[in-house]
Amino acid sequence: MHVSRPITVGFISLGCAKNLVDSEIIATGLTAAGFRLAPAPKCADVVIVNTCAFVRDAKAESIDAVLEACAWKQRGRCRAVLVAGCLPQRYRREIQSLLPEVDAFIGLDELNQAGMVIRRVLRGEQSVAVIAPRAQAVLEPSGNRLLFTGAPYAYVKIAEGCNHTCAFCAIPQIRGRYRSRPIHRIMAEAEDLLSHGIRELNLIAQDTTSYGLDLGARTNLPTLLRALGRIGGGFWIRVLYGHPAHVTAALIDAMGAVEQVCHYLDLPIQHSEAAILRAMRRPSTAERLRRMFGHIRAALPGVTLRTTCLVGFPSETERQFRNLLAFLGEIRFDHVAVFTYSKEENTPAARLPCPVPTAEAERRKQCLMLRQKRIVDEVAMAQIGRSDDLLVERYDRKRRLWVARSRGQAPDVDGVVYVSAPADGLMPGALIRGRYVAAAGYDLRAVIQ
Ligand code: SF4
Structure with missing residues (x-):
């Protein structure tokens, strides 16, 4: 009996946290529809690049990522590249001629149609584009949303x-x-x-x-x-x-x-x-x-x-x-x-x-x-000498320190607090009390109180 293996999908999510949420919602919908997430985009059957088009540098970064993913079609396992989000939405009219190596483009209101678009492309349709002229919808997460943050x-x-x-x-x-x-x-x-x-x-x-x-x-x-x-x-x-x-x-x-x-x-x-x-x-x-x-x-x-x-x-x-x-x-x-x-x-x-x-x-x-x-x-x-509430995120094996953040540090954009504790001494998601003992660059060092 022939059992077909699930199609694997890899994500490259660029731009801001709002785009990251969109990527998480697309990924959740795809896994519910029978697709499987690849551990890394390079080893996926299908790569989705969720793009940013805010300013010049963001557009350049998006296009570089798209071209790199398209190169995997020649050298790797990749069978199709989909470009989603702000770049195709902004350049709806010209995007297909600008990036002919891409298999499909998905606008902001159509992000939850990714599964259907993948199937069309894998059936042989070329340069598919589903992009409404104006974004009007709000992408709603279904329960149990997959998270790409890898932290609590x-x-x-x-x-x-x-x-x-x-x-x-x-x-x-x-x-x-x-x-x-x-x-x-x-x-x-x-x-x-x-x-x-x-x-x-x-x-x-x-x-x-x-x-x-x-x-x-x-x-x-x-x-x-x-x-x-x-x-x-x-x-x-x-x-x-x-x-x-x-x-x-x-x-x-x-x-x-x-x-x-x-x-x-x-x-x-x-x-x-x-x-x-x-x-x-x-x-x-x-x-x-x-x-x-x-x-x-x-x-x-x-x-x-x-x-x-x-x-x-x-x-x-x-x-x-x-x-x-x-x-x-x-x-x-x-x-x-x-x-x-x-x-x-x-x-x-x-x-x-x-x-x-x-x-x-x-x-x-x-x-x-x-x-x-x-x-x-x-x-x-x-701050040194002060006590603070810290949210523990993960253990950094290289540094042999736990990574945490205070209420004054947003994820991704601000610094972190490195906490001295054994690898089995804390848990991700724990809220602890620490005392700052040193500062380095944009980060702080703390000990548990
Ligand atoms: S127009 Fe742009 S910069 Fe101004 S508030 Fe809206 S998203 Fe922010």
């Missing part, structure tokens, strides 16, 4: 799309209008994740602080946080990807009141200069931002603040850049990510005069990162 934390997407019109950003064109997931679905997902050993829920969206604005007056991020807190138990909730324009007193109150919510806010300011912020279509001023961060710090003492800055935006002068540096030195964010401006077609900023040369934008980025590193070192030194 998960990302929970609470909304899709973005209604902001930041002049430099192509995301609203790609991901569509903002649409929140109903609160009961988020709660069900959270309960499922927690029942499977997850100890940290990282809430994500293009803008988490806009959550619920499209659902009526009674649903918003504070109500969601309070509802999640009522699940009860020892776990953390972290709010990532906020927007300074939507930080309300009710949000800060809920963060203070719900024990599980980390006193951590990720609020990209992009710049501090009013003229640049106006040109970016993110109207604010240094004074308004200063006041907002002051309120947050007064209400949540010891809060960790993360931000993102964009340097080299058209017309940014040296003086404006210096003012941004001074502002960052004044606020002293715990974590700062910095990007150089990337001219993106069909965005309002692409039409602006006075571009900043790429080399100059890069110099500003390096300068900002160097300044920020000094702040990071000072903040880390001030």
Whole structure:
């Protein structure tokens, strides 16, 4: 009797955590449909590259990954390459001619059709494309979602799309209008994740602080946080990807009141200069931002603040850049990510005069990162001797140390805490109390208390 072996699928998930959640949902659907996940993309029958198309570098990285996967069709076991997510969504009209070596393209609203697309391709159809003109759906995870984080934390997407019109950003064109997931679905997902050993829920969206604005007056991020807190138990909730324009007193109150919510806010300011912020279509001023961060710090003492800055935006002068540096030195964010401006077609900023040369934008980025590193070192030194709650993630065999994080460290983007303990002395998912004994780079060392 001939028994056919299951088709194996490998993933290359690029870009942000929102894309990672999409990849996890696709993988969960595929395994339910009888496909098997390959241990590594290179040894899979079918490779799915879930792409990012936010800025120039992200697009280049996506295309490199696609071409590498296509090369495995000549030299390896791979029979088909599917390209999913933001890149085919953004370049829907031209993507098939741009990447003729790819077997199929899947848009954002069609991600849950991956199984059907694989079968079409393996039956011999060529250059399949299923991409709706506009992304409008929200991909809902089924129960028991597979996780690619490999650690006791998960990302929970609470909304899709973005209604902001930041002049430099192509995301609203790609991901569509903002649409929140109903609160009961988020709660069900959270309960499922927690029942499977997850100890940290990282809430994500293009803008988490806009959550619920499209659902009526009674649903918003504070109500969601309070509802999640009522699940009860020892776990953390972290709010990532906020927007300074939507930080309300009710949000800060809920963060203070719900024990599980980390006193951590990720609020990209992009710049501090009013003229640049106006040109970016993110109207604010240094004074308004200063006041907002002051309120947050007064209400949540010891809060960790993360931000993102964009340097080299058209017309940014040296003086404006210096003012941004001074502002960052004044606020002293715990974590700062910095990007150089990337001219993106069909965005309002692409039409602006006075571009900043790429080399100059890069110099500003390096300068900002160097300044920020000094702040990071000072903040880390001030931690030594302090005690803190730590979530244990995994054992690092090379270092012979456990890897953990504090409430002030988001996964992937911030540092970690290395904890001295024997290999069999801790468990992933344990919440422990540690005392910081040293700092190194962006990381800290701790001993168990
Ligand atoms: S808030 Fe602005 S930068 Fe962020 S996704 Fe929306 S448009 Fe883009």
